[in-house]
Amino acid sequence: MSDLNFNYALLLPEIILAATGGIVLLSDAFRRELKLGRNMLPWITVAGAVLATLASVAQAGIVEDFAGIVLVDAFTTFFRVLFGLTLAVVVIGSHEYVAKQIRGQGEFYTMLLFATVGASFMAMSTELITAYVGIELLSFSLYVAVSLAKSDPRSGEAGLKYVLLGGLASAILLYGLSLVYGAAGSTDYATIAKNLSEGRDGMHAPLLMGLTMVIAGLGFKASAVPFHMWTPDAYEGAPLPVTAVLSATSKAAAFAVLLRLFGGPFLPAIADWQGTIAFLAVLTMVVGNLIAIQQHNIKRLLAYSSIGQVGFMLMAIVTISDASTSAVLMHLGGYLITNLAVFMGVIAFYNQTGSEEIADMKGLAETNPFLALVIAAGLFSLAGMPLLAGFTTKFILFQAAAYGGYLWLVGVAVVASTVSLYYYLMVIKQIYVIQTDGSLLDPQAHDVVVPRWRLTWTGYLTTATLLVAMVVVGLWVAPLAHAADSAAKALFG
């Protein structure tokens, strides 16, 4: 037997996150003995997330694997940093919300930390079972976190729907993986790629079934149409910070697995899945963006909007290559920043007003101009307005798909993207055009005095940081592009 020990220090970011989870759980349980207030918990969580991010940045440049099970490379580092920062931002921006609306704060933060660990393992696994275990860790943590809202029956309902449908999707995914294992003879990505490119007689049908079931299972996790049914209900019922994590970490992690799988082991069988994913991409873009038009609740609107965004990102899987991987990683980065900005704005809005209805956002431009600016900029960025992150990254994504030879797909995406502008503008209209009393804004009248309210300092900190990040990425995309490029190169060698 060769060397018995691996370089476990490479897993330091995940170890820090998991240990922080344990610390949070125990310091909540023993807070009276330790004389700790509950308000310490979010800061312990943030410290863990920041430390884990720093640890993963410190390991940038290292390429090392553990017996082909997990691989630490630039791709892993990209996602680790993304997940770590997302966790830190969500916790800082929502700790007031959590203190009021969540039962079991210690458990709640622990679940968010463990979800991030699961997401990291999804990004770094190069083996089917490890990827599956990572998916389950992320999903289990989120099933629990979704159900933890205090005295909101929608939360329990959302949790139950999510866990039942999620369990079904996991079963389908696992069955698909077992068929792929049967057809390719290994669970290890490198061996699967080798065996599939050599090809075996008579194994085409099970491979096709396996791939289709894997796409269905992962499509559920990424909420691609027609596996999206859980998304609006789970988003609406979940506490707002969990909705933010669902739309950011969970989506990005699903794409990490999709990229690692379809850019590596499944690449030799591209003819068997390219059409399926192109079909899903079209369906997801069209359905997500059309149904979003009818929504009255901001969470449901953002749920359908995120489904639409997933459709755009699936285009990169269809045309998978070095360039399109880099493009989709960039878009994930831009989408995460933008989406978190909107969610942090909505959380601050909810903390003040206790409402999630789009109609209640009327006159926000007068009552809180800064928050109105953040939400409006975020929605414009999601729609893809120039100068903001959403435009630049979406442009590069569409360009990559067009160069990949799928011009018709990009055509559908552009139309869907235009449709999305409509419902984003509906929200912005409530914020800027409708006044607090429900009348239309009259530019001539300046005598209306409306009491203004302010955000908390953490609210200002997160929204302002994300707003600046959105503009910076929109104007100066080079750093993000560089990180995404090196991550894509790590994947394609």
Place this chain on the structure above:
Amino acid sequence: MGGAVVLNRLPLPAQLDRTVTTGGLLAGAIVTPPLIALIVLRVLGNISSAQMVWWMLAGVIVAGALGAVTLRNVVHSALALIAAAMGLAGMFLLLASEFLALVQVLVYGGGVAILLMFGLMLTNATEDPVVIDGSQKPFAAGVGLILGVALTAAMLSANWDASISTVVDFRDLGARLYRDFGVPFEVASLVLLVALVGAVAISRRDNDDDNDAEAAS
């Protein structure tokens, strides 16, 4: 039911009530013909002994799985699930993976089954009369049928590697599980921790938390 009348007149022990006896006879009547058919095929030499055992185990697994989802009484469902797990253990034994067979019996046949029984006992779950079939049942049945046909067709058309499985050394198994797969092994323990903490966090009532906060302040 004519048989039931006959059963009433039989001098049976009191604890063998009618449902148990009729159920047992029914099950026996269903199981016996295929069993006889299998033994006859084996004696005639049409199938090998391994194939005979395989078919028997497959019958147990399918019947157990069907029972687990169709039986109304949850305790009966749990028992059917144990039967399916045991059938699976037999399959592992047939594949010469005796370690997996042992684990299957110990963990699923023993541990998980007992956990399930405890869960049923503590949550006071009995017969569930509520039918929760939605209006989409025909669609679900259609999709299930299509998927079943597609999977069966894929399985039948495939050219599976028919190599006889070799016995794996326990030492190799240990090295593979705790060295190569050490990382996913640890992640799986996190999954269990999440399940444990989550179950407690969800089942705890809202006001417990509030009282706690007041007591602390």
